[in-house]
Amino acid sequence: MAGLERFANKGVGSNLVTYLTDVVGMSTAAAAKSVITWNGVSFMLPLASAILADSYWDRYSTIAISSLLYVLGMVAVSTWALLRTRVPRYTWFFPLYLTSLGQGGYQPALQAFGADQLGIGDDDDTESGMTAAEEKGKVKGMFFRWWYFGMCSGSLLGNSIMSYIQDNFGWGLGFTIPTAVMALSAVAFFCCTPLYKHTQPKGKGDRTSSSCSILKVLKSIVATEPAAASKDESQDEAALRPSVGKIILGLLPIWAILLVFAVIFQQPTTFFTKQGNADEPHVRRSITVSIIMLVPMYDRMIIPLANAITGGSEGITVLQRIGVGMVLSTVAMAIAALVESWRLRRVAPAGAGDEGATPRLSIFWLLPQYVLLGVSDVFTVVGMQEFFYTQVPATMRTIGIGLYLSVFGVGGFLGALMITGIEVATARHGNSRGWFSDDPPESHLDYFYWFLALQCFISFVIFTRLCKYYSGK
Template sequence: MEEDHSSSFSGFVEDGSVDLHGRSVSRAHTGRWKASFFVIGVEIAERFAFAGILANLVIYLTDVMGESTATAAKNVNVWSGVATMLPFVGAFVADSYLGRFWTIALSSVVYLLGLILVTLSASLRSLNRIWIFFFSIYLVALGQGGHKPCLEAFGADQFEENDPVEKKHKSSFFNYWYCGICMGTLLGVTVLLYIQDNVGWGLGFGIPAVTMAVALFIFLCGTRFYRHKLPGGSPLTRIIHVFVATFHKWNVSTSHQEKKKVAASAETGVLKFGSRRQYLPTDQFRFLDKATVEDELDYDCKTTRNWRLCTVQDVEEVKAVLGLSPIWMSCLIFGVVFAQSSTFFTKQGATMDRKIGKFEIPPASLQSFINLTIILLLPVYDRIFVPIARNLTGNERGITFLQRIGTGMFISILSMIVAALAEIRRIKAAKDNGLIDMPKATIPLSISLLLPQYILFGLADVFTMVGMQEYFYDQMPDTMKTLGIAVYLSVLGVGSFLSSIIILVIEKLGGSHWFVNNLNKAHLDYFYWLLASLSAINFCIYMFLASRYKYKNAQNNISYQEESCRERTLLPS
């Protein structure tokens, strides 16, 4: 991760980046790894704090709040789903109004307040614990909604896309970013879980609050090194604009587009910051091209925003967003599988022999093996696999985004198969030892039996999780990068919701015995086989969609104003 200054073509960054006060920034003294180290450090601290809430949440709800296993799993999935859907709100605010820096700062304060309330609800028994606890964890989710997508996009912003060396470093950034996530999570699921299980929940929740305060301090310390991208206006407004204009021009012929005589009026005052890469016209979703055809009503329009006419750039950006939708939907089953590591996997481990000598392992701490696998393998992937693959494929990333995602999906199928086989063996051990009707008894079977499924989860994450982050960030339009990270996070959020829905449907269809509180009588193996089957079917669909996907094609260093120079063809109204 060494700095390389040989790529500097001028003294200033040329991608429109500015400092906190809106001034041009020096390439040599801002951004790159010197800035991204602060961002990664903040993420390590934030993930440590978040792991202290999520990893043991199902245990807290069942053992302290008295909820059933199925209810606790559904509550965890719903909360996790909300936590990974709220980034859409944070992304919208950052891309439209506040910018990433101020959104991160404000959401960190909300995050910290939520963690303080979680600590109070666990420490002061006189409070209405259930109400305070659920309010506080959803406040944490709200804070994370602004913090999570903006921080990752902000870190990637520190590398200039137009600089070949910095572009290569940006690809490495996503690997080390996720490595940092796993380091923080690993510390959380070991240190904090041990404290929560053996010392007390108050201290176990209080440490994350202190850590989040430290994270905010670290973030502010790096202010003078950061490169900032100014907000480019509401992406939602531009998307709606394209569809409204298309509706108005539904009966207009697009033959003019085929002759490259496309009207594209510049939207003065809406897109007013710096420059963005311009998309080349594509053949996808050609019905949207109608929005760029100008007629007499458009020519006579004197309003600031003509809702009947769009620029070619805006139409192509909407096409790019729509083009991501099939891949996003085909990633959702992976999100369902991902949700299991913090719910049913943890409950499985709680029934098994967790002792190593005199030390008893908290069941949720096995999640640390997912993170440990990632921490060990991501540097290998970045430093060994990518250079070798680059020489073989000619792709600067070694393999494409979608190839990387698909590889992890295949490994996730194997993880569900291994989990089902491990559960069959666990239930058999309970029967053989006469423990079927003794849910509190420890089954004489080492918890290490579950290690392979956790390790496979980690290996799948090395490919799919990092691949999705880079894919959705890279393929989103330049003014919607934060939204791209939110789209990636929503895969995990919707996956958590789908996991809850699948459990609910199974229970309604008479499969409630799969999830009874006594796991020795339950059939989690059936559930894992179902997920393995769904994942295999989904993988085939994904392969088909990935083979048809067209990566975006954009030209660099084209300003907004250049669109106004495009040829116009006036059509009769």
């Protein structure tokens, strides 16, 4: 179902800038800002909906309600595309943000609910013995890797198939097919209801205690005291358990330092596209392809290699996986900077006529940076999912997934703010856009990539220090 949702989402979103400029009539800048804002809001809403899911509702109800909102929003998008000549242009954003509202509840609740089905989020690992705990840890890691594999597969199909249909058969059909796929996903979810395992985490036995959980979090943050013992816990066990407030505050530094990775995560769909041939969109899909290829190889090649290097038998920890991904993303940005520097040096001197245009690079020059970012995603993104899910109490699993998704929402806004700041700082007379100038001799995307590589390296160093003092689960 996660793969079908990604197919529907990417089927609408991947080609949205083209639709807004060619059909709706917006400028390129306005369309890009609209899509960036929409994506940012879509990644921020899961945190708010996760709080509601874990405090007032349950995960199944959250998925049920949000999936219906999601389908309703998709139907509205398709209807607007068919009736666009009869409705004002500004009304386009109502159905678009209705899909964001549905997506905000659907994504975190569905992933947490899926993990519930395997029992990998229970807080009784130490009671089951080390062997059972290690086995559960392996299942946990495998779940999040294959979950990401399904999402990337759906994204790849949505990007490839729907872009072709929209360009060749029209936008009405191009939006209707993703709508039908999302509706199919919702129907499949409801049909399988009798098969689901509905978990009842400790401390969430009734609606009254559940609805007060956020108040308890705020109180524990101020008082830094453990929450009251649940019916299944003694007072001594509750006293030994760290407060929810301390857990959340302990996660915030790692959450904040991962924002730099979220900024780099956006590059393949933004400035990287200026380097490659506009007629080769499959270059940008190499990230997704590399993820799909790497996930099945992870247990058979990467884990044995890690064991051979470390001399252990458990592979690498979640935080180590995130760190490996950060290193790979640093290397990817450094390679992107070198390639861009070489590309700009090939610009013919001014006055050379049409030959003075910035040369587009072959796919073979661009593949290393795309593939490295794809590999870094497998380590960092999957690691982030597992980390935030496992480090919060069982009654806050959906909030954990919401925290992970919010990294990319805040990172998107941070990236836009960073670009604006650099643009202003590097602007000069005759070149108002600085490093991001459309004039090849004046642009310096290579400097921007070096800046991102430096930021990622610094964030990695800080991340290693944070990990040294982090005392979570």
